[in-house]
Amino acid sequence: MKKSESILDTARTLDAMDPDLVIVRHAVAGVPKRIADVLDAPVVNAGDGAHEHPTQALLDMLTVRQVKERLEGLTVTIVGDILHSRVARSNIHGFLKMGAEVRIAAPPPMIPVGVESLGVKVFTSVRDALSGADVVMALRIQHERLTGSYVPSIREYSTTFGINRAKLHYAKDDVIVMHPGPVNRGVELSHELTDDRPSVILDQVRNGVAIRMAVLYLFSGRKSQSGRGEAA
Numbered sequence: 001m002k003k004s005e006s007i008l009d010t011a012r013t014l015d016a017m018d019p020d021l022v023i024v025r026h027a028v029a030g031v032p033k034r035i036a037d038v039l040d041a042p043v044v045n046a047g048d049g050a051h052e053h054p055t056q057a058l059l060d061m062l063t064v065r066q067v068k069e070r071l072e073g074l075t076v077t078i079v080g081d082i083l084h085s086r087v088a089r090s091n092i093h094g095f096l097k098m099g100a101e102v103r104i105a106a107p108p109p110m111i112p113v114g115v116e117s118l119g120v121k122v123f124t125s126v127r128d129a130l131s132g133a134d135v136v137m138a139l140r141i142q143h144e145r146l147t148g149s150y151v152p153s154i155r156e157y158s159t160t161f162g163i164n165r166a167k168l169h170y171a172k173d174d175v176i177v178m179h180p181g182p183v184n185r186g187v188e189l190s191h192e193l194t195d196d197r198p199s200v201i202l203d204q205v206r207n208g209v210a211i212r213m214a215v216l217y218l219f220s221g222r223k224s225q226s227g228r229g230e231a232a
């Protein structure tokens with residue numbers, strides 16, 4: 001694609017190799033679906049732009065279930081750049097489907113217009129968003145957003161939206177802290193929370209291996225059954 005081949009020609013080239021499974025990560029939203037429409041093999045979306053990252057949501061839900069033994073009825077608060085986050089979007093769909101309450105908290109320019117229609121509760125106050133939360137998920141802030149027009153400064157962002165032990169007091173006593181990585185230490189998460197419990201960041205990473213093995217296992221072999229690829 002870097003040599004300016006079209007998405008469809010790339011898809012046809014991949015198809016000619018008769019793969020059992022194709023894993024696509026792309027900077028543009030919707031590319032895995034476009035490729036899945038043409039391929040016989042199942043296509044796994046490994047992150048498309050700011051749209052979705054399904055296996056990240058699966059590994060996040062597995063991590064929460066291991067600690068809390070359920071997902072239904074939990075309150076999950078996602079804090080940070082929701083607008084540009086494929087991780088947030090997939091987790092919103094996943095946790096809501098599993099019966100959790102999902103709250104989002106961010107500076108107003110980082111909240112997608114109309115996001116309430118997905119079923120989430122929207123907050124601009126971290127204190128309110130964390131009140132009674134079982135899970136806090138901090139999202140990575142990209143540096144170009146911090147120096148652009150989304151937030152006035154890094155310091156302002158980390159003071160208001162950065163998660164630290166003091167802010168965790170608003171949440172439940174047994175709250176867990178998550179982050180999809182890589183972390184900007186001291187910006188969206190304090191140093192201590194990046195390293196220590198109740199952070200479960202390395203459990204998320206470890207569970208990524210199991211989830212992706214499961215996805216590979218479940219989808220390889222699907223080609224002959226369905227005859228057409230499908231986006232997973």
Ligand code: ASP
Nearest residue numbers: 047053086087180181182
């Ligand atoms: N760090 C995660 C990953 O590499 C999240 C992301 O890319 O959006 O999959």
